[in-house]
Amino acid sequence: MERWSGRVALVTGASAGIGASVARRLVAEGMRVVGAARSVERVQALADELKGQPGTLIPIKCDITKDDQVMSMFARIKRELGGVDVCVNNAGLAVFKDLLEGSPEEWRRMLDLNVVALCLCTREAVASMRERGVDDGHVIHLNSIAGHYVTEYPGTQFYCGTKHMVTTLTEALRLELRRANSKIRISSISPGVVETEFVVNAGMSQDAAQQLYQERPRMQADDVTDSLIHVLAAPPHVQIHDVLIWPL
DSSP: OGGGTTOEEEEESTTSHHHHHHHHHHHHTTOEEEEEESOHHHHHHHHHHTTTSSSEEEEEEOOTTSHHHHHHHHHHHHHHHOOOSEEEEOOOOOOOOOTTTOOHHHHHHHHIIIIIIHHHHHHHHHHHHHHTTOOSOEEEEEOOGGGTSOOSSTTOHHHHHHHHHHHHHHHHHHHHHHHTTOOOEEEEEEESOBOSSHHHHTTOOHHHHHHHHHHSOOBOHHHHHHHHHHHHHSOTTOOOOEEEEOOO
C-alpha cells in the first residue's frame, strides 16, 4: 500500500458500515480520503477520531443521487486536493419488497443510488485520473453476492437486479479501459451477509435484523475492508477483477 500514501481516495456512503470501515483503513494507510455521505456529521465524528493518523479524512456532504451535488463534489476535490486516484463506490440501498408489491418510486430509488450514481461517480473519477495523466488509478465497486445469483430472501429481487447491473457494468468498464489502452483498474467486491445497518435501513426491524445475524453466518465490515485492501495493494500490472466473499 506504500504507493497510495498521500494520494486521494473517494469513498461514498462513508458514514457507517463498510464505507466507514474502508475510510478508517485508508486513512491508516496514509491516504487523503474524501468521505461522502448525506449524514456528514457522522463522517466528521470519524474524522475527528482519526486525527493523528498517517492520512486524513475530509468529510463532504453529498447526496450522490443528485447529479449537481456529485459534480460540485468532484469540482471541490479538484480544487482542494487535485483529483481522485481511487474511487470506492460503496453507497447502496435496498427496499425489501416483493416485485408484485413494490412501487416505481422504490425501484427508482434503488436504481438511482445503486446504478446511476455509481456510474456518474465512476465517470467523473476516471475523467479526473485521465485529466492528470494518472494511469494507475483504481475504481472499486462494492457489489454483492446478490449480483451473481438471485437470492431466496423475500423482497430482495429488485435489489438483486440492480447488483447484477453492477456486475455487468464492472466488466463493461474493464473492456472500455482495455480498448483505450488504459491501465486504470476496475474491481468489484461482492460480499454475502455483513452485519451493518444495511438491512434495518432496508426496512427490516431491529429485532428481525438481530435474529438474522444470530441465525445465519455473517461477516463484519472490517472483513470486507481486508479484501478491498488486498485488491488495492495488488501490483499495478495485476487487476483483481471480482472478489466473492462468503461468511462461514
